[in-house]
Amino acid sequence: MKQFHPVTKVKGFATKQSVRLSEKTMAKTAIANNFLTDLADVLLFITQFVRETFSRNSEVKEFFRQCFQIGYKSLPLVSITGTIMGLVLTIQSRPVLIKFGAVTMLPGMVAVSLIREMGPVITALICAGKIGSGMGAELGSMKVTEQIDAMEVSSTNPMKFLVVTRVWAAIIMVPILILYADAFGILGSWAGANIKGDVSFVLFFSQAFGSVRFMDLLPAVTKSFFFGAVIGFVGCYKGYNAGRGTESVGIAANSAVVLASLLVIIVDMIAVQITDMLI
Template identity: 65%
Template sequence: MMIIYPKNYETLATYLKNLFNDAGDVTLFTSRFFKEVLKPPFEIKEFFRQCFLIGYKSLPLVAITGFIMGLVLTLQSRPTLAEFGAESWLPGMVALSLIREIAPVITALICAGKIASGIGAELGSMKVTEQIDAMEVSAVNPYKYLVVTRILATTLMVPLLVVFADGVGILGGYAGINIHSDVNLFRYFAQVLESLSFLDIFPATIKTFFFGFFIGMIGCYKGFNAASGTESVGKAANSAVVAASLTIFIIDMLAVQVTDLFF
């Protein structure tokens, strides 16, 4: 029989208390975003700057990853399909796998590692060095300027990066097929388009907006609420990546269930 000492009860109670406190803080932080996003002034210049930093600066990494995903998926799937004489299905299978699941999740995880950590570290350092307090003293709304613009930028840019990864991944599949055979590019894309439907593309695209929103939200929350001290900057960046990655898997699981239920 296992004996639980009072100290264990205290530890569990403290853990649950901190968990519920964090859940409440995140809820308030998120609700404040929906209030601030519709209020003027709108930081358009900062929004476009964040779109450039988040979207354009991530293109090389997303392009390399997308191409490798399509290439490796094609090379790994071809022998199995060849055993059943179904090599002609390879372009459609690769396109469906990339667009419906692989490209959105992998691209979102890359963004969680690159963008969420960067936002968490940037806002955390501003919090530690009291730059956020200085903005409040200067009659500037730091939440509006720092948080709203970054969340809107990630919400918009992550879906665009996923679409870009889809296209590059399909090109990687074309390169993988032509390693062992000679397939015309026009014929390859014709087979890809024949295998895709609106219900394959629409749900996969919609969930990427949620990926982007929560990547930005978690990165901003962790950085905006960093504790004092230089160690908190690293902790904010690290916890932002972990929380954003876990959230992506949860959203993807829910999206698959909703898609199966309604589509």
Template identity: 70%
Template sequence: MLNLSALTTWVIDKSSRFFIDIAHAMAYLKTVLKNVITKPFEFQEFLKQCYQIGNKSIGLVSITGLIVGLVLTIQSRPPLVDFGAVAMLPGMVAISIIREMGPVITALICAGKIGSSMGAELGSMRVSKQIDAMEVSNTNPINFLVVPRVLAATTMIPLLTLYADAIGIFGSWLGINIKDNITIALFLNQAFTQVDFMDIFPAVIKSFFFGAVIGLVGCYKGYHAGRGTESVGVAANSAVVTSSLLLIIVDLIAVQITDLL
């Protein structure tokens, strides 16, 4: 028999921990922002992190984007055939991918790949006392370890999103050609005739926030990992879960703001 009291207590406990965690992350964001303008800026480390983020994610983003475009097209075609509106399919799929599917799916993939990697890497440095050694030697670990990673994630997620959009639209063209025969030029003309500036601009802007969330949460969880070796795995897992939830919340807020414009 379901114990409503125990369930309510569990939900309240998990919710309170989540919001407390977010409050601590926001306080951590203030520290990170202060260090962004603090010299020296580790430009080489920033470039290294940009390369690693792109290199780790581009393969999975490519496969996922292609499959999303294919599936969305194949699933959407039959209802449009019934209404005699197959010509609207490229535009509908392009808008769906650019507005929502591309940014959100790319961000969730990167939360799993990049967020967990940052959490595990910084967590292992905390466990092995490398961060403590940097603090003792009067080296600012946030300036060297955290700021480049957060800025790199904020920079690379929008680029990966645009790449995923392009791959998804290409996958849509492949999906259409399973049943029909349409050239890529005609497909792109039909697709982008329906797309306007307000479809692209808000999606790009919110992808910057997605990147910042992934970088900040991943670094926060790793930087504040516990002392035991098991805390590395906890930090990586917690980084994925928390950043994924925050991405959905940020997307909800972004959609509401876009709807008002």
């Protein structure tokens, strides 16, 4: 068996350590490089979006088609979600309010909770799932099957036709869907209140809307536009930058939902902090 001199052993050990250290450093550098590349890609994407938004010849027809796709086709899902939100909130809160003798405050409490927080966030999360994944999958599939390239070679700007229209449609339609879900939520709450009690429609709604102030509605609607922007941007970005294989379509759709949902929560947190400081 070959015998190593102690100095050689130490040298060998030192070399291995140094190789490991440089491998670790290289891995960290690669991660940092990837992060910076991704960040640059996102910034470039946003810059292109802004430039194409304000360039000539807007795609109005495609924008309205996307509004229809995003808005009208989401109505059943949003209606069901809104109704269940109001119903569950009422059924869960009613016993506690009865215990404190404050059951008459139920319509106002539900309306304020829905309008300020639950309606916007839950509807935005539902939209992130439906709209974000739809955009990610559709654009991803167009990328994989070279439809985006086909658009480009026929002198049509795919960023303007596909991305600008979808993002603006999401910015406009998501707040409308949220207000629509709020309305169904209050309707669901009235149904919930009548399961174990008896409240007239007019009394319930007058109490509900009597508790809602303009400053409950304004921050909620304002943040809804940002939710729409986040969902539109993330869905389009993930789809537009999908890889080349069919697997990448699934990855684009999935990552669009995950990232859009996470960003909705983060935007909500920031919006709540800002609202708290201003009001």
